[in-house]
Amino acid sequence: xxAALALAERGRGRTAPNPNxxxxxxxxxxxxxxxxxxxGGRPHAEAMALAEAGMKARGATAYVxxxxxxxxxxxxPACGDLLIGSGVARVVAAIEDPDARTAGxxxxxxxxxxxxxxxxxxxxxARRSMAGFLTRQALDRPHVTLKxxxxxxxxxAMADGSSRWITGPQARAHAHLERSRHEAIxxxxxxxxxxxxxxxxxxxxxxxxxxxxxxxxxxxxxLPGWSAIPSPAAIATLPDIDHILIEGGxxxxxxxxxxxxxxxxxxxxxxILIGGGKHAxxxxxxxxxxxxxQRWTHVDxxxxxxxxxxxxxxxxxxx
Amino acid sequence: xxAALALAERGRGRTAPNPNxxxxxxxxxxxxxxxxxxxGGRPHAEAMALAEAGMKARGATAYVxxxxxxxxxxxxPACGDLLIGSGVARVVAAIEDPDARTAGxxxxxxxxxxxxxxxxxxxxxARRSMAGFLTRQALDRPHVTLKxxxxxxxxxAMADGSSRWITGPQARAHAHLERSRHEAIxxxxxxxxxxxxxxxxxxxxxxxxxxxxxxxxxxxxxLPGWSAIPSPAAIATLPDIDHILIEGGxxxxxxxxxxxxxxxxxxxxxxILIGGGKHAxxxxxxxxxxxxxQRWTHVDxxxxxxxxxxxxxxxxxxx
Numbered sequence: 085x086x087a088a089l090a091l092a093e094r095g096r097g098r099t100a101p102n103p104n105x106x107x108x109x110x111x112x113x114x115x116x117x118x119x120x121x122x123x124g125g126r127p128h129a130e131a132m133a134l135a136e137a138g139m140k141a142r143g144a145t146a147y148v149x150x151x152x153x154x155x156x157x158x159x160x161p162a163c164g165d166l167l168i169g170s171g172v173a174r175v176v177a178a179i180e181d182p183d184a185r186t187a188g189x190x191x192x193x194x195x196x197x198x199x200x201x202x203x204x205x206x207x208x209x210a211r212r213s214m215a216g217f218l219t220r221q222a223l224d225r226p227h228v229t230l231k232x233x234x235x236x237x238x239x240x241a242m243a244d245g246s247s248r249w250i251t252g253p254q255a256r257a258h259a260h261l262e263r264s265r266h267e268a269i270x271x272x273x274x275x276x277x278x279x280x281x282x283x284x285x286x287x288x289x290x291x292x293x294x295x296x297x298x299x300x301x302x303x304x305x306x307l308p309g310w311s312a313i314p315s316p317a318a319i320a321t322l323p324d325i326d327h328i329l330i331e332g333g334x335x336x337x338x339x340x341x342x343x344x345x346x347x348x349x350x351x352x353x354x355x356i357l358i359g360g361g362k363h364a365x366x367x368x369x370x371x372x373x374x375x376x377x378q379r380w381t382h383v384d385x386x387x388x389x390x391x392x393x394x395x396x397x398x399x400x401x402x403x
Numbered sequence: 404x405x406a407a408l409a410l411a412e413r414g415r416g417r418t419a420p421n422p423n424x425x426x427x428x429x430x431x432x433x434x435x436x437x438x439x440x441x442x443g444g445r446p447h448a449e450a451m452a453l454a455e456a457g458m459k460a461r462g463a464t465a466y467v468x469x470x471x472x473x474x475x476x477x478x479x480p481a482c483g484d485l486l487i488g489s490g491v492a493r494v495v496a497a498i499e500d501p502d503a504r505t506a507g508x509x510x511x512x513x514x515x516x517x518x519x520x521x522x523x524x525x526x527x528x529a530r531r532s533m534a535g536f537l538t539r540q541a542l543d544r545p546h547v548t549l550k551x552x553x554x555x556x557x558x559x560a561m562a563d564g565s566s567r568w569i570t571g572p573q574a575r576a577h578a579h580l581e582r583s584r585h586e587a588i589x590x591x592x593x594x595x596x597x598x599x600x601x602x603x604x605x606x607x608x609x610x611x612x613x614x615x616x617x618x619x620x621x622x623x624x625x626l627p628g629w630s631a632i633p634s635p636a637a638i639a640t641l642p643d644i645d646h647i648l649i650e651g652g653x654x655x656x657x658x659x660x661x662x663x664x665x666x667x668x669x670x671x672x673x674x675i676l677i678g679g680g681k682h683a684x685x686x687x688x689x690x691x692x693x694x695x696x697q698r699w700t701h702v703d704x705x706x707x708x709x710x711x712x713x714x715x716x717x718x719x720x721x722x
């Protein structure tokens with residue numbers, strides 16, 4: 085399942101509106117097929133892995149990060165049917181597909197065909213891996229990541245606006261990798277005017293992965309290569325975008341937080357003090373300190389050169 | 404040496420102008436004497452450990468965090484003489500005493516008396532442990548620790564000034580423990596007016612360890628129980644204070660940073676976002692982002708309940 089989860093990451097940010105699934109077929113202790121949802125959503129992970137496995141799939145175990153789909157579409161057959169036809173003996177799945185057209189029916193069809201089904205394996209990681217698809221299913225909007233790059237005292241720039249550089253090259257490269265995992269990047273007017281040409285993915289081999297660019301502004305005319313939305317809530321209207329990365333500046337970050345539309349926080353922190361600079365956030369609508377607590381869970385941290393990345397996720401009891 | 408370093412911590416914040424030294428005497432693989440500099444500076448660690456060891460010191464090894472003193476004082480004999488008289492065969496010391504009256508002569512006298520001397524064992528930890536004494540010797544001022552308790556976005560309070568609570572009970576208890584390791588706490592006018600009654604050590608068993616209280620203000624008259632100084636640099640004039648803890652608020656913290664008078668930064672961070680609140684720092688005199696780098700080294704981190712403590716030290720090439 086770990087290998088399937090790693091494969092699933094390859095599609096992240098490129099498969100909307102489909103989930104980024106990973107699949108590994110194991111026969112006699114050997115991997116005979118590997119697949120992941122391809123850019124644009126097809127082929128599905130299972131179809132790709134089964135095509136590679138061919139006859140070796142007979143009697144094998146398929147590890148898949150999401151319940152195989154039960155519904156045919158004009159774009160391809162249901163993965164459940166492909167698995168049954170391949171002769172696999174067992175399917176191990178991480179989570180159930182919340183799509184109403186599958187939602188447990190994928191498992192039921194496999195079991196009706198005599199395939200052993202195990203579910204719930206590494207479910208938490210799978211949920212994190214497919215957060216875009218799951219957020220779209222549950223809340224009908226993209227999964228939102230807010231990126232902040234600050235000094236220890238929470239500044240994103242000096243008072244005169246200079247911000248090159250707060251974080252070092254490793255942290256900046258990591259931020260570019262994160263861009264490649266999102267279908268879209270969103271910025272506000274100030275960042276647009278200062279940085280528009282730079283909102284791409286500058287990593288070897290990933291040049292082609294530049295996300296779509298979205299501007300939060302109600303007063304912008306047609307802008308080649310950009311979409312414009314008037315409010316944070318309007319992200320729900322962006323077609324084929326299940327992951328959106330909010331890059332700045334402070335007004336945009338604060339607007340998304342005030343609307344409670346941030347699901348994940350990437351905090352890149354440099355070991356410096358600025359003092360009296362531009363702060364990462366403005367008013368986010370907090371009326372009492374107690375409200376601020378129990379909202380963010382620390383889920384990951386890593387050292388990036390001199391800097392440190394901390395990842396937090398919004399606690400959502402409804403999710 | 405680890406045990407000697409742990410004993411040395413007991414005296415921290417109570418031995419000025421003497422160093423807080425730790426000493427362990429080991430004979431035949433067993434600890435026969437333990438000592439640490441007592442409150443007020445006497446007895447010295449070696450005298451206490453040798454008194455416990457008595458005749459068992461003969462042929463033993465003494466582990467001591469600082470070079471034994473070579474100079475007699477009206478308050479007691481030189482530790483070098485006590486060690487020679489005790490018959491120890493070997494002395495293992497962490498660092499040399501920079502005090503001109505000892506500065507290598509302590510080791511020389513031991514060796515002249517036929518004692519084997521090993522030096523440099525766990526020197527870095529010993530330097531950190533005796534930072535107050537060493538800063539006084541090198542820079543003729545106390546060692547300064549700045550404490551900040553912030554949200555992830557660098558706020559120390561909401562816009563209306565409310566700051567109870569940003570950090571949780573474990574972080575606040577740790578901050579009280581830090582108070583007990585300093586001879587003095589310093590605050591500015593705003594914190595004084597809001598919190599003066601609370602600047603004590605509220606931990607079981609440490610009630611008697613409340614540090615002296617210092618106010619940074621040029622306009623304060625006599626104030627019972629308080630000292631007042633007009634500028635950060637005036638900390639050098641405070642008698643018998645080798646460790647001072649700067650507790651707030653933002654103006655005071657920024658004044659000490661602008662004067663480059665902070666040696667150690669304690670950053671307690673709660674996993675919350677405030678946005679648009681009171682920021683930890685104001686202008687600290689930075690004119691270029693490049694200046695901000697290479698100043699702070701991350702030396703420690705620990706989880707305190709939901710919060711995280713990070714400890715940074717100022718890089719001083721001259722030290």
